[in-house]
Amino acid sequence: MFTIRELKKHELPIFFSSCKLEGWDNDISHIECLFKVYANDFFIAYKDKDIVGFVLALKESKEFGTISNLLVLNGFRSLGFGKKLLDFALKHLQGCQIAIDSVLGKEKIYESVGFKSYFTTSIFSSYTGQTSLPKSPITVSDVRESDLLEYNKNINSLKKPYYTSCLFKSKDSLYKAIYKDKLISSYAIRLTYKDGYKLLISSNEINEAVTLFFSLLEDLDKSSPIYMEVSQTEQLLLTIAKLLNMQKLSTTTKMYNKILN
Numbered sequence: 001m002f003t004i005r006e007l008k009k010h011e012l013p014i015f016f017s018s019c020k021l022e023g024w025d026n027d028i029s030h031i032e033c034l035f036k037v038y039a040n041d042f043f044i045a046y047k048d049k050d051i052v053g054f055v056l057a058l059k060e061s062k063e064f065g066t067i068s069n070l071l072v073l074n075g076f077r078s079l080g081f082g083k084k085l086l087d088f089a090l091k092h093l094q095g096c097q098i099a100i101d102s103v104l105g106k107e108k109i110y111e112s113v114g115f116k117s118y119f120t121t122s123i124f125s126s127y128t129g130q131t132s133l134p135k136s137p138i139t140v141s142d143v144r145e146s147d148l149l150e151y152n153k154n155i156n157s158l159k160k161p162y163y164t165s166c167l168f169k170s171k172d173s174l175y176k177a178i179y180k181d182k183l184i185s186s187y188a189i190r191l192t193y194k195d196g197y198k199l200l201i202s203s204n205e206i207n208e209a210v211t212l213f214f215s216l217l218e219d220l221d222k223s224s225p226i227y228m229e230v231s232q233t234e235q236l237l238l239t240i241a242k243l244l245n246m247q248k249l250s251t252t253t254k255m256y257n258k259i260l261n
Contacts, residue, residue, distance in 0.1 A: 007042035033166035057089035065093035067100045101252040115255040119232040124246035129222035136211040143175040151184040188212035196225030
């Protein structure tokens with residue numbers, strides 16, 4: 001019998017190990033914080049007593065949701081389980097605008113259930129030893145959690161403050177910011193990822209973004225791999241990736257089932 005139920009906390013290591021076997025490099029601290037906030041949106045599938053796969057169907061707000069980590073384990077593929085997991089996730093997020101990432105060339109799978117492609121997102125990489133920049137006159141500071149929550153307060157997500165607080169307190173995250181008039185102007189996060197670190201930057205100023213990028217590399221070994229995830233719509237970050245000659249590792253297509261007014 002095929003069943004889908006909520007994933008339990010003690011089963012998270014099984015989820016992580018299953019993803020790793022498939023070559024998926026999940027950001028563990030990110031997933032752990034998502035689970036703390038959206039525990040009712042993590043699902044595991046069984047065929048009798050055998051684990052078949054997983055899917056995350058996150059209800060981020062009343063109107064928006066995300067489907068991710070749709071994984072069917074090796075040995076259970078081409079048997080219709082992927083379609084069952086997808087259908088379950090769509091029903092769980094019924095009525096929402098839903099985002100999903102597709103591997104390039106596999107978009108037709110999601111087009112068949114009403115999704116359309118809108119832009120691509122790529123992972124870029126380099127090593128800290130390949131990057132150098134003269135010292136910037138811009139002051140970089142540690143971040144206060146209250147300032148971070150204020151900066152993100154307009155994000156349309158019911159539980160975003162709880163997720164932000166969780167990630168901020170994670171032992172695997174390092175936050176830096178640039179302040180103007182005592183308010184955050186730009187900030188960046190360094191997270192452990194794969195065999196190195198992932199940098200996430202929120203900024204509208206190229207000089208601030210570049211300064212934050214390098215400030216998060218200062219204490220790292222010169223051989224440390226660094227990664228940055230950049231969407232096609234983030235021209236500022238694409239410019240940084242180009243300036244630093246970062247290598248594009250992979251690309252996915254961001255798809256939505258509908259666009260809200």
